[in-house]
Amino acid sequence: xxxxxxxxxxxxxxxxxxxxxxxxxxxxxxxxxxxxxxxxxxxxxxxxxxxxxxxxxxxxxxxxxxxxxxxxxxxxxxxxxxxxxxxxxxxxxxxxxxxxxxxxxxxxxxxxxxxxxxxxxxxxxxxxxxxxxxxxxxxxxxxxxxxxxxxxxxxxxxxxxxxxxxxxxxxxxxxxxxxxxxxxxxxxxxxxxxxxxxxxxxxxxxxxxxxxxxxxxxxxxxxxxxxxxxxxxxxxxxxxxxxxxxxxxxxxxxxxxxxxxxxxxxxxxxxxxxxxxxxxxxxxxxxxxxxxxxxxxxxxxxxxxxxxxxxxxxxxxxxxxxxxxxxxxxxxxxxxxxxxxxxxxxxxxxxxxxxxxx
Numbered sequence: 283x284x285x286x287x288x289x290x291x292x293x294x295x296x297x298x299x300x301x302x303x304x305x306x307x308x309x310x311x312x313x314x315x316x317x318x319x320x321x322x323x324x325x326x327x328x329x330x331x332x333x334x335x336x337x338x339x340x341x342x343x344x345x346x347x348x349x350x351x352x353x354x355x356x357x358x359x360x361x362x363x364x365x366x367x368x369x370x371x372x373x374x375x376x377x378x379x380x381x382x383x384x385x386x387x388x389x390x391x392x393x394x395x396x397x398x399x400x401x402x403x404x405x406x407x408x409x410x411x412x413x414x415x416x417x418x419x420x421x422x423x424x425x426x427x428x429x430x431x432x433x434x435x436x437x438x439x440x441x442x443x444x445x446x447x448x449x450x451x452x453x454x455x456x457x458x459x460x461x462x463x464x465x466x467x468x469x470x471x472x473x474x475x476x477x478x479x480x481x482x483x484x485x486x487x488x489x490x491x492x493x494x495x496x497x498x499x500x501x502x503x504x505x506x507x508x509x510x511x512x513x514x515x516x517x518x519x520x521x522x523x524x525x526x527x528x529x530x531x532x533x534x535x536x537x538x539x540x541x542x543x544x545x546x547x548x549x550x551x552x553x554x555x556x557x558x559x560x561x562x563x564x565x566x567x568x569x570x571x572x573x574x575x576x577x578x579x580x581x582x583x584x585x586x587x588x589x590x591x592x593x594x595x596x597x598x599x600x601x602x603x604x605x606x607x608x609x610x611x612x613x614x615x616x617x618x619x620x621x622x623x624x625x626x627x628x629x630x631x632x633x634x635x636x637x638x639x640x
Contacts, residue, residue, distance in 0.1 A: 286390065287329055287397065292316070294384050294401055297325065304407070304449075308363065308465045313404065325383065328400040332359045339394060353394060360387060360396050367400060369441055369464045378432035380405065380452065380462040405452035405460060413600055419512070420591035423555070425451065426508050427581045428459035433504070433574035436461075437497040443467050446503035447484045448510070483510075483517050483532075487540045487565055498567045501577060505562025509548065511595065512555070515602035518545045518563070523604045539565075550605030554584050 284299075291298050293314060300313035309330035315322055333339060333356055342352050370382035381403040388397045412421070429451060436443060443450075443461065450463045466479045480489055484506045486499035506517060514523040519535035521527060539545065542565045547556045558580045564570045571577040597603045 287312075287399075290388060290397075290399070293327065293399060294386065297327070297401070299327075300324075309398075314401070324404045326402050326404045328398075328402065330363050330398040330400070332356055332363065332396045332398070333394075349394075356394060356396065360398065363398050363465075366464045366467065367398075369467050370400075370402070372439060372441075373432075373435060376432065376435055377458050378428045378460055379435070380460050402462075403454070405454055405462070408448055408451045408453060408459070411453040412595060417595045418591060419552075419555075419593040419595070419605075420586065422508060422511050422595065423581065423584060423586070425459045425511075426504070427578065429461055429504055430501075430574050430578045430581060432461040433497070433500055434578060436467075437500070437574050441467055442497055443500050443503075444479045444489075445481055445484075446500055446507060447481050448507055451507075482536050486567075487542070488567060490540050495567070497573065498570045501562050501571050501574065502564075505559055509545070509559060509563065512551050512559075512605055513548045514604040519543065522549075523602070548605055552586060552590050554586070558584065 288299055293299070296316040297314040298316060300315055302310050303313050303326065304311035309328050312327050312329060313324060314327045315324050317323070339352065342355065347355065364385075364387070367382065367385050370380065373379040374382050382400065383403065384401040386399045388399065389395070390397070408425075411417075415421070429446070433443070441464075443464065444466050445463065446461070450461065452460050452462050454460055480486075480499075480503065482490070484503040486495060486502035488495045489499050510517050516523060516527070517535055519538040520531055544565070545560060545563050547553075547560065551559075558577070561580075562570060562577065571580070593605060594603060
């Protein structure tokens with residue numbers, strides 16, 4: 283695939299291919315660049331191939347498809363993919379949604395093969411950013427607010443994202459958290475009410491159970507993502523940190539959620555956060571926030587102490603740190619601060635005593 287894509291350079295008249303920087307639902311993400319007035323500018327380009335492989339063509343032939351029928355089938359897939367472009371274009375300029383810039387659809391001459399190129403702003407991976415800035419509890423709350431704000435516009439426009447997870451949140455150079463990858467997003471008016479879509483660890487129970495669902499499924503997925511970030515990288519019902527996690531543990535954790543088991547609070551996380559978070563991840567849709575606007579208001583109202591705001595997500599080795607351990611970190615820090623203050627007071631008192639004597 284990369285060889286053919288390279289042959290299309292320069293893309294959009296002036297852009298050149300760089301390294302692959304990510305993988306989306308339906309395609310690869312590459313860094314692209316061009317030079318302007320001695321300055322190298324960067325962007326990202328999503329490349330989607332239709333069909334994904336030769337085996338997809340072979341499977342249709344086995345099913346009795348003619349060449350004309352296969353061509354019509356794959357052209358509909360191309361139209362399906364361009365639906366993501368239409369959704370992204372609708373939110374161009376939103377602070378918390380990836381900015382679409384341009385696109386092109388290219389058919390390989392003489393072959394039943396298409397490439398869709400989508401140019402968008404270059405963003406940083408969330409995990410890389412969090413580790414680079416040594417992210418803390420306050421930044422998780424800010425991320426929560428930013429993505430909930432993105433959902434206000436998405437849902438207000440009738441769009442459900444359907445795949446909210448850490449990999450689909452990136453960070454701009456200005457520090458805005460942005461929702462990306464609208465590859466399986468759909469309009470509420472579309473006929474998908476019981477279609478299972480998304481990623482299992484973050485999927486809402488009603489989606490997994492093929493029940494009717496709406497925008498509240500996105501609120502649930504966002505809640506699970508925030509829960510994971512505040513729980514040393516572990517979704518609900520996984521063994522507590524630092525116990526090892528097995529494949530069986532992962533399966534049981536997912537099925538516990540889908541089975542209606544009540545999600546427990548995270549030890550060490552402020553109750554003001556947990557109250558909002560547990561409402562997001564309620565098993566029944568009716569018990570969650572009715573819309574993203576209500577969620578945004580409650581996130582805005584969360585008030586943390588300075589010590590709670592600074593609780594780090596990672597330890598000094600860069601591994602996720604549970605909030606319970608952070609509480610101990612806060613306690614130690616408070617003691618050190620108190621001792622430093624006493625030492626300063628003692629030093630001041632001794633200086634005053636010396637000046638009086640002399």
